[in-house]
Amino acid sequence: MGERRLFGTDGVRGLANGELLTPEFAVALSASAARVLAERDRSHRPVAVVGRDPRASGEMLEAAAIAGLASAGADAVRVGVLPTPAIAYLVGALDADLGVMISASHNPMPDNGIKLFAAGGHKLPDALESAVEAGIEHSGARPTGAAIGRVRDLADAGTRYIDHLLLATPGPLDGIRVVVDCAHGAASTVAPETYRRAGADVVALHAEPDGLNINDGVGSTHLGPLQEAVRAHGADLGIAHDGDADRCLAVDATGAEVDGDQLMAVLAIAMRESGELAENTLVTTVMSNLGLHLAMRAAGIAVRTTKVGDRYVLEELRAAGYTLGGEQSGHFIFPRHSTTGDGLLTALRLMARMAATGASLAELAGVVKPLPQVLQNVKVDDKAAVAASTVVKEAVTAAEAELGDTGRVLLRPSGTEQLVRVMVEAPTAELATSTAARLADVVASVH
Incomplete structure (x- = not known):
């Protein structure tokens, strides 16, 4: 897997049955999650809640995820098609050790994703995500006989x-x-x-x-x-x-x-x-x-x-x-x-x-009157240089002084590209546009 982080801000997503999100991957990821999260409490066989959205590939990935969990000695509680927050709730309500939600949210049908929840229905902190990723390629000893996980359906999960x-x-x-x-x-x-x-x-x-x-x-x-x-x-x-x-x-x-x-x-x-x-x-x-x-x-x-x-x-x-x-x-x-x-x-x-x-x-x-907002994406050579630039800081300070309490300025570097996002809110669209354009020019001039 190299150094690439599999987990984005909301689990692992991609084209279902494509390069990454295959049944084999779902087996390995779920098995690793069961092993990592079970390490925290060895007093019982770990239990996982598994749900999905209705997209066709979810049937395949659900079967693979359950196989992975059982192969790592975890019992799987299959709840079928339910919203993501239902899976989070059921993990806590059933006192389960983890949850697996198979969904790509608002993405088109060919995509899918796998989202993990820890005990209590909480999202995994970065350290646990990293441990799950590290365990994907290292399965270790597998349980046999009665130690293999079992699978059951929870008929009243939706209710x-x-x-x-x-x-x-x-x-x-x-x-x-x-x-x-x-x-x-x-x-x-x-x-x-x-x-x-x-x-x-x-x-x-x-x-x-x-x-x-x-x-x-x-x-x-x-x-x-x-x-x-x-x-x-x-x-x-x-x-x-x-x-x-x-x-x-x-x-x-x-x-x-x-x-x-x-x-x-x-x-x-x-x-x-x-x-x-x-x-x-x-x-x-x-x-x-x-x-x-x-x-x-x-x-x-x-x-x-x-x-x-x-x-x-x-x-x-x-x-x-x-x-x-x-x-x-x-x-x-x-x-x-x-x-x-x-x-x-x-x-x-x-x-x-x-x-x-x-x-x-x-x-x-109607209590909120949204101010006109302009967002410009500025391609740059070096996001860090822009963040450290005195010229940029002075331009932002001047713009903020001009707008006072009636507007605001926000510069955000992209997390994935050499881009800086310049956002300006102001009492009029014209002022927001002109201020954003002025700041974008300053940002673009930094080398």
Whole structure:
């Protein structure tokens, strides 16, 4: 495997049955995960929860992952097609040692991925990921006879997850009509059922997965069909999930998109009013619009910012005991109820707020007035030289002084390319564009 890290920010992804993501790889990865995570507690045979989204290659990779787990002496609990957050929840609820989720989220059907959870349903820290990678090529002694892992199905896995979600919903959704776009993905059965059981009038859209149609022009990456359906059905809102339902996007009754920052504001204000918002603090990333920061300041809510990536949001939440965090992308975490982003829980809490206040989603989301934002990708010779450049720092300082409290500047080096991303928010699109262009020129001049 060389020095290449297999794990990205959200597990291992690639073309299913292509160069990397083969059944042989799934066997080796799962076996290594079982060995590494079992090392922490040798008092019992390790137990793993295994789930997947509906894409066709998931059947193949699920079989391979279960074979790998059993070959390493771990028992596998197969739960079938369920959202990623359901797998995380079940790992904790069943007191399992690890979880394996087979999904490529919003990626096209030919792709797939393998995501691992440690005990408690938490994402693996970097050190454990590295240990799992190192163990892929070193299987060691294999168990035989009665020591080989066993496999069982958990027939009521979906019901357990739905019951958990309903307990975490603040109130009934009576009077709410919602269209939910399931992207022909992992939430196709559980999302409509959950929202109905919570009291909503539900129109299910793209909830007939056949293994090949996941994310195909539908779901969170293609909002057009949802927007049309909301208007056609006279719904109060529309909810769009991605393939594994760890994210939630929304549109209001007119079909207008409500962005992730606006959703965060609605959720934060609701939790502050109910006393659930620890330290009256919201955790988000540096990419959230200044409009969110201004709205939170007006509502008496502090905002803590992290680097981009849900793992950094999670770290901040866990380190300080905060109770709500999220990303602009529609990925929200409620640590008292979930260890990872949960699109269904997000939607339930959003609709509960609408039902409790009688306000429309557009009214609730209106507390955030997003500032015009311009993002320019600047190709550079050396990202490190740009980061160290006095000329760049002076240009940024001058731009920030010009914008004052009415805008902001953010320079971010790409994690994978020789690029620097220049982001500017300002009161007008013209000012944002001109400021970004000026800074981009300065960045590009650094050699």
